[in-house]
Amino acid sequence: MEQSEVLTGAAARGRVTSVTKKLPEVTLAFWIMKIAATTLGETAGDLFAQTLKLGYFLTTIALFLMFVVTLAAQLGSRRYHPFFYWTVILSTSMAGTTMSDFMNRDASAKYLSGGATSLGWGPQGLGLGYPVGAAVLISLLLVVFAVWKVSGMTFQIRDIVTFRGEALFWSAILVSNTLGTSMGDFLSDSSGLGYAGGALLVTGLLAVLVALMKVPVVPNVLLFWIAFVLTRPLGATAGDFLTKPVAKGGLNLGTVGSSAVLLAVLLGLMTYAQLRERRASA
Structure with a gap:
């Protein structure tokens, strides 16, 4: 991504301050990395919470702290660093996986395999269910966007x-x-x-969004945020498809192996993005 300069509030005082952008350009590579990160977030979140049996509660706390640490590094950087940016994306995906599971699930046999009656230390889940949990999260997201709108900040991530x-x-x-x-x-x-059907449905919806990009009356900013939300369920269904048992419609590759392969893919993409960024800024 090419670095650019923008006018800040200092211009109102008679001078211009250069500000280097800290977020990436939205390209095809961006979306490929987003899907890889969110799929890894699903398998890694399940790895800690379910395979290692830490439970949704402890894993959510640990991954939220990881999110805070990675976010501090991103906010503290002076320019765009692909490793910082995509590590935060990954940490939000991992934390989002266990936060959602903790909100929506409980310790019933429907969600726990092998006849287990508990999963890790602490509360076993709020058991709100997916519709109620989604309604709560949609409300929270609308609040964030409302605060964002009132603040006067731009929704264009490049700005x-x-x-x-x-x-x-x-x-x-x-x-x-x-x-x-x-x-x-x-x-x-x-x-x-x-799992496969859910992934195909989301892929179809994303294809519709791509087509809508050619419609002038539809704001690209709106399409971006809808796509950003939809790539997460695509990652979730793809992650479940990789890890869940064949009897449930998955490939039964396991959370450990799937997470290791996805991590290698994501690290490779991050390294490539970092090299491109260095060449662009040279």
Whole structure:
């Protein structure tokens, strides 16, 4: 991504301050990395919470703290660093997975395999269910966007250059990734579509959004945020398709192996993005 300069409030005082952009350009590579990160977020979140049996409660706390640490590094950087940016995306996807599971699920046999009656220490889940959980998260996301609108900050991510604007951006990302997990789990577990069917449905919706980009009356900013939310259930259903048992419609590759492969793919993409960024700024 080419670095550029924008006018800040200092211009009103008679001078112009250069501000280097800290968020990436939205390209095809951006969406490929987003889907890879959200799919890894699903398998890694399930790895800690279910495979390692830490439970939704402890895993949510640990992954939320990871999100805070990665976000601090991103907010503290002076320019766009692909590793910082995509690590935050990954941490929001992982935290969103277990936050959604904690909100929507409970310790019933429907959600726990192998006859288990509990999963890790602490509360076993609020058991709100996917519709109620999604309604809560949609309400939270609308609140974030309302605050964002009132603040006067731009919704165009290429023009977000202030600390407050970036804080609003990452708040929306965390909530949208949690919402996307709820949507993905609903499609996989409750809609009857199954993992592959849910992934195909979301892929079809994303294709419609691509077509709408050619319609002048539809704002691209709106399409971006709808796509950003929808790529999370795509990652959730794809992650479940990779890890869940064959009897449930999955490939039964396991959370460990799937997470390792997805992590290698994401690291490769992040390295490529970092090299491109260095060449662009040289």
